[in-house]
Amino acid sequence: MPSDFPRSPKLIKGALVVFETRIPVPTNLIVFQYNPETMNRSFHQVAGSSDPRLTPGGQSLMLPPIESFQLDVELDAADQLEDKNVLTRAVGLHPVLAALELLIHPPSTNLILNKVLSLAGSSVISPATSPLVLFVWGPARVVPVRVDSVGITEEAFDQLLNPSRAKVALGLRALTIPELVQAGPPFDVLGIVNLVAKEVLARTNIFNSIQQIGGSISF
Secondary structure, eight states, X not given: OOOSOTTSOOOOOOEEEEEOSSSSSOSEEEEOSSOOSOEEEEEEOOTTTTOGGGSGGXXXXXXXXXXXXXXXXXXXOHHHHHTTOHHHHHHTTHHHHHHHHGGGSOOHHHHHHHHHHHHTTOOOOOOOOOOEEEEEOSTTOEEEEEEEEEEEEEEEEXXXXXXXXXXXXXXXXXXXXXXXXXXXTTGXXXXXXXXXXXHHHHHHHHHHHHHHHHHHOOO
């Protein structure tokens, strides 16, 4: 939530950058109105990656784990209504909620095409593909993800029953290396870039630990 202190530092807003085609041009941008106060991150090993039979000499094979994110995004139309925003007065929070919902919906063009193909007696059905989403959480964390779940709690409504305050629970999953390769450039290199960044940050922790040990020793 924003601070009432006028000289507080301006925070970078988290965002979801949506790519619905293989062309690296965003088709939507969802900026968090308020940054979530907490975020849950979990890591799961790929099934079978530790099977010693997969490697010579009985050594375990380690593959990159799958990283998942859980966060709640708060939305409030109060400021837009106070500024007499025409769109917000007409439909409330519907536009941003629709943008979030469509992250797990197949596009209407795909459904229409499949309907036409079925009416024409074709057995070839065009498969729906999920949009590629960049989860941007500061300059050190730009992660290509799939949106696994969207849970919406509408908490207040205007006189037309448009939602004016809501909380959205997002479940995100970082793309695996094969998925990034399939997505093509420039997304295919982001997995390695993020891994290298983690390794660099982990190495800097050594210096922090040495300083802490040195500060705790008194002569």
